[in-house]
Structures are given as C-alpha cells and as structure tokens.
Amino acid sequence: MAGIKGRSGRSPRSVELTLHSLLDAHWPIADRVQVIKTLHRNAVDGNHQAASLLLAYAYGKPTERIEHSLVIEQANREYKRLREEFPDIEAQQLAEWLATIKGIEVEQIEGVQ
Secondary structure, three states: OOOOOOOOOOOOHHHHHHHHHHHHHHOOHHHHHHHHHHHHHHHHOOOHHHHHHHHHHHHOOOOOOOOOHHHHHHHHHHHHHHHHHOOOOOHHHHHHHHHHHHOOOHHHOOOOO
C-alpha cells in the first residue's frame, strides 16, 4: 500500500502464493491451454497485442529505451559551450566524455563527425 511505512512496493510473497493457489484450484490446466491457444491464434491472425504478449512471455520483454530530449538538448548546449571554452580538446574526445556523463550516445551530440 502506498504511503504506509513498511507496506509500500511489491506485495509480500505470501500474497503471491495465495493468488497462485487460487488460480491452481479454480482454473484447470485444460482451460489455461485453451487460453494460450486462443492467444496464439489471435497473434497469428495479426493481433499486435496478442503477439506482443506471447513474445514477451516466451522470450522476455525487450529493454525499453527512452530518449530524454531535454538531456540531449542540454548536452548539445554544454558541448558547444565547452568547445568554445576548451578549443584545444579534440571534439570527438569531448563528445565521448560528455555523452558518458549525460548517459546518451555520442551520435546524439550535434556537430560531432
């Protein structure tokens, strides 16, 4: 529960086990197999959500990559300022250093060959 000290975050393992027990008791294997077959059929027929769900459970959900445009904009401003302030530092070296600090790719910094 959010906001209660010691009770926020993930549910206790006992709650999870209780849920598994309930599902095992009231959802027969034959019904589960039917659900998976239906999900598979929907995925093959072009249902994107069904395909994504099946692939996520079969192979694991891909790592989500979120580009933070604000961070990239700030890095570009800082790169330009640092290039003017330290012209003796090689552009590529400066870009690599800044990209590492900002957690972005070097290619996202404008003006780097």
